[in-house]
Amino acid sequence: MYLSTLQLGAFRNYDSLTIHFSPGLNVLYGDNAQGKTNLLEAIHFLATGRSHRTSRDPDMVQEGREELLARAAVVRRTGTIELELRCGLQTRKQLKINGIAERKIARLVGSLAVVLFSPDDLQLLKGPPSGRRRFLDLELSQISQTYLHHLMAYNRLVAQRNTLLKQPVIDEGLMAVYDEQLVETGAQLVVRRAEAVRRLSPIASRYHRMLAEDREDLELAYQSQGVGDDGAADLETVRRRLERELARLRSEERRRQVTLVGPHRDDVGFWVAGRDARLYASQGQQRTAVLALKLAELEFMSEEIGEPPLLLLDDVASELDPHRRHYLLSAVREGVQSFITCTDLEDLMVREWPADHRLFRVRAGTVVLDDRGLS
Numbered sequence: 001m002y003l004s005t006l007q008l009g010a011f012r013n014y015d016s017l018t019i020h021f022s023p024g025l026n027v028l029y030g031d032n033a034q035g036k037t038n039l040l041e042a043i044h045f046l047a048t049g050r051s052h053r054t055s056r057d058p059d060m061v062q063e064g065r066e067e068l069l070a071r072a073a074v075v076r077r078t079g080t081i082e083l084e085l086r087c088g089l090q091t092r093k094q095l096k097i098n099g100i101a102e103r104k105i106a107r108l109v110g111s112l113a114v115v116l117f118s119p120d121d122l123q124l125l126k127g128p129p130s131g132r133r134r135f136l137d138l139e140l141s142q143i144s145q146t147y148l149h150h151l152m153a154y155n156r157l158v159a160q161r162n163t164l165l166k167q168p169v170i171d172e173g174l175m176a177v178y179d180e181q182l183v184e185t186g187a188q189l190v191v192r193r194a195e196a197v198r199r200l201s202p203i204a205s206r207y208h209r210m211l212a213e214d215r216e217d218l219e220l221a222y223q224s225q226g227v228g229d230d231g232a233a234d235l236e237t238v239r240r241r242l243e244r245e246l247a248r249l250r251s252e253e254r255r256r257q258v259t260l261v262g263p264h265r266d267d268v269g270f271w272v273a274g275r276d277a278r279l280y281a282s283q284g285q286q287r288t289a290v291l292a293l294k295l296a297e298l299e300f301m302s303e304e305i306g307e308p309p310l311l312l313l314d315d316v317a318s319e320l321d322p323h324r325r326h327y328l329l330s331a332v333r334e335g336v337q338s339f340i341t342c343t344d345l346e347d348l349m350v351r352e353w354p355a356d357h358r359l360f361r362v363r364a365g366t367v368v369l370d371d372r373g374l375s
């Protein structure tokens with residue numbers, strides 16, 4: 001798949017803009033604060049319905065304007081899909097696919113998929129478990145509308161259950177209904193996440209060995225109250241274990257007035273050379289592991305979707321050393337539409353640009369095609 005055209009109106013510092021991208025490599029370069037990341041954000045927004053930088057959609061509306069517009073033409077093997085998202089300061093997001101209004105933003109799943117690598121991802125290993133869960137959720141939600149549906153229902157349920165736990169007198173009948181739903185929906189999420197991590201682990205390990213020049217191994221494991229000690233993560237086992245945990249933590253939950261059982265408490269374990277990377281990894285080891293994970297995500301999603309998602313690389317040149325940068329850029333060339341932002345083209349250290357690359361100079365909310373990159 002590739003994004004052939006992006007059109008923006010009143011989006012961050014873009015008043016009005018239309019860009020035609022290369023199906024291969026697209027480099028967005030320019031000084032700081034000119035709008036490079038805003039373009040990646042717009043692509044992420046069109047793919048997932050959400051910004052990767054803010055949970056408040058109105059932040060993306062240009063200052064002084066009422067409503068933003070983001071449109072994309074996505075070329076898939078099966079044909080071109082036109083996506084349109086509008087979002088106002090006071091109004092909810094509105095989606096159109098091929099000109100037809102869709103009531104649910106979740107209908108975006110299956111049109112445009114992205115893998116984003118930004119400097120914030122370097123916190124993925126050492127940061128809190130919520131970041132690692134978000135990583136999995138974002139990946140799986142882009143692959144499966146069913147997963148997204150379960151995730152949204154689960155998040156709603158946990159919020160409702162927490163409200164109930166805070167009541168002075170708990171309605172036990174309602175709690176029993178919530179418990180049943182938590183086990184059902186929670187188990188669906190655990191099974192799918194555990195399977196994704198099981199498949200990501202050997203792919204990430206392969207990339208990691210190449211990046212670390214065969215010196216160290218990387219291993220991933222999904223850690224959950226629902227997964228058996230032997231790693232069993234089939235639906236029945238997960239359901240049974242969640243039920244057991246609900247019974248075991250019943251009084252603790254009431255005392256703390258918060259839901260303590262379910263996939264919102266899970267984590268992904270990373271081991272580098274047999275040691276827990278979340279605790280022990282050096283800066284360099286973290287970078288290598290995260291890079292391996294992102295490349296694994298790209299491969300996993302390509303397998304699931306049947307064609308590669310877009311790769312968005314935000315300012316990676318400043319964060320990665322020449323060896324890792326070179327490795328990442330070599331992965332970029334193989335039939336994956338890629339978008340790279342940088343302040344200086346020299347930083348990418350590309351000796352020979354691929355034939356289908358385009359260079360775009362970004363300056364104060366304008367984007368100009370640089371004819372060195374015209375193909």
Ligand SMILES: Nc1ncnc2c1ncn2[C@@H]1O[C@H](COP(=O)(O)OP(=O)(O)OP(=O)(O)O)[C@@H](O)[C@H]1O
Binds near residue numbers: 011013033035037061
């Ligand atoms: N809602 C908004 N309305 C208008 N302008 C905005 C809005 N949000 C952000 N901006 C502007 O967008 C610019 C930041 O753009 P962006 O984050 O894409 O920078 P960048 O080119 O990626 O820079 P860097 O290299 O520092 O990451 C700033 O000038 C900021 O004032």
